[in-house]
Amino acid sequence: MRHLAFTLLFTVSLCSFAQDEDIVKIVDELTIKWDKQAEALQKYTGLRYYCTADVYRTNTTELLDKIHHYDTLLYGIVSRKYANSNDKEAEATLKDIVTVEADYTTKSFKEFLQIECEGFKEIEENYKNKESKYYKEIEKLEKELSKYVITITRRIDLIDEHIHHLKLD
Numbered sequence: 001m002r003h004l005a006f007t008l009l010f011t012v013s014l015c016s017f018a019q020d021e022d023i024v025k026i027v028d029e030l031t032i033k034w035d036k037q038a039e040a041l042q043k044y045t046g047l048r049y050y051c052t053a054d055v056y057r058t059n060t061t062e063l064l065d066k067i068h069h070y071d072t073l074l075y076g077i078v079s080r081k082y083a084n085s086n087d088k089e090a091e092a093t094l095k096d097i098v099t100v101e102a103d104y105t106t107k108s109f110k111e112f113l114q115i116e117c118e119g120f121k122e123i124e125e126n127y128k129n130k131e132s133k134y135y136k137e138i139e140k141l142e143k144e145l146s147k148y149v150i151t152i153t154r155r156i157d158l159i160d161e162h163i164h165h166l167k168l169d
Contacts, residue, residue, distance in 0.1 A: 023074055024163050030067050031160040037063060038153040042146040044120075044138045051117035064106045067156060071097050074163065081166060093162035100155045109152070116145050 037060060040046040049056050075097045082090035119141050127134040 023070060023077060027070055027074060027160055027163060030063070030070060031156055033063055034067060034156050035153060038149045042142070042149040044142050044145075047113075047116055047120055047141070047145055050113060051120050061106055061110060064109055068101060068106060071100055071159065074159070075101075078163075078166065087166065089162060089165045093159065093166060096155060096159050096162060100152075100159065104152045104155060112148055116141065 041050060041060065050060060051057075075094065078090050078093045078097070081087060082094060123134065123137045123141065127137050
């Protein structure tokens with residue numbers, strides 16, 4: 001019986017270690033994908049594609065859903081580490097995860113981009129023939145879009161950076 005309990009405990013510990021190791025790799029991969037997606041999305045051409053191509057829009061929101069899913073799992077792993085060690089890096093990671101999960105949800109992202117898509121449609125309908133005004137409106141829209149996307153990207157990158165300092169892998 002003791003042998004079975006020890007084997008079970010060892011297996012659970014090994015699985016937990018493997019899960020922690022896998023989540024670091026997964027978060028790295030998702031971060032790289034998001035960074036590429038964000039680079040395109042913060043430009044007017046990326047917004048045009050997002051607003052007009054269902055597949056691109058779906059892929060973008062699915063990527064964010066995956067990031068949020070793994071942030072939630074990561075939160076549990078880092079919470080356990082913090083509970084056991086009061087590690088300052090773990091504490092900072094938890095705060096950053098909470099910020100992403102509370103302030104930059106997929107829902108809020110979609111709502112923001114819906115407003116941006118409305119701005120895109122307005123520009124395309126009303127300013128296309130007025131060259132200088134058209135480009136000024138594009139620049140204004142890009143500035144707001146870029147600010148939002150860069151903020152999300154920095155948060156996602158920061159979480160990825162934290163987990164490497166925590167030595168979860």
